[in-house]
Amino acid sequence: MTDAPPLVLDIDGTLTRPGGGIDPRVFEPVREWPAPVVLATGKAFPYPVALCTFMPIDERVIAENGGIAHVNDEVLVHGDRQRTTAAIEAFRDAGGDLGWGDVDLVNRWRETEVAIRLDADEALLRRVATEHGLEVVDTGYAFHLKQPEMSKGLMLERVAERMGYEPSDFVAIGDSENDVSTFERAGRSFAPANADERARAAADVVLAGAHADGTLDALDRIQS
Incomplete structure (x- = not known):
């Protein structure tokens, strides 16, 4: 698929198994995605960087709920x-x-x-x-x-600009209230069945599958 959109993907609850840990089934479709992928998480900065390294994909990450990011060999810091x-x-x-x-x-x-x-x-x-x-x-x-003025969505604006995209070019997948700001800026958004109420209300599509099952379904839908 040559016109695949860039993705912004949450990690916990989205790329993981119900009992925790990354679901290895997500590795290949994320690695082979024909457009840029950004991992956006509440975890500390080294965690998504390491996940990118081991997938492996380019190290485009938003971490700590938008407090810090890495894109195109640049570290962007928002939080104090x-x-x-x-x-x-x-x-x-x-x-x-x-x-x-x-x-x-x-x-x-x-x-x-x-x-x-x-x-x-x-x-x-x-x-x-x-x-x-x-x-x-x-x-x-x-x-x-x-800080109230930092979020995944606000950092996505900065990351997208450096990648040559608009935030609305992205498709977002996430499961928690900290993904709502991303959903508000992305062109399309998906929440797996395990998502909390705020994420479900903000998503364009709430999926029947939970955790990585939902994400894999979303990736199939985006490419169909």
Whole structure:
């Protein structure tokens, strides 16, 4: 297919199996996609870069909910980790716990935001976020404390420009509220059956298949 659109793909819940981990069935169709692919995730910057390396595809990524990206040998940074660090210190001083243990591999390489376990004190976290001019996003896998003016969708605008595309040229697939901003800018959007309510409401198409099954179905539909 020579006129395939570029893709912007979430990872967790979209390229994964229900029990977690990348579904290896997505490797070939993503690797062989005849247009550029951008991986857009809430995970720390090194994770999507590594996934691109091992697929392998070009290292076009949006990470940390739009806080940082890589495209065409350029690193784009939007978020300010100092703001979130101050808020997390206040959260801990008030008795909050990030929940990842002493060796926090979830945040060790995170540059622009902080991720907190879903069993943390949500009310306290949201109060501290408000006091520091930040917001909390629930991706279904963690709470993310970040700047309200950063999102996957806003970073897609910057990435698309450097690739010579408009955001509306992209087809987006994602499953969580942090994908809504991408859906709002992409030309077409798909949510797998496991998607949360906000993603389902924002998507053009809600698929019958969940997780990678839904994504593989979407890729077939786009090419048909």
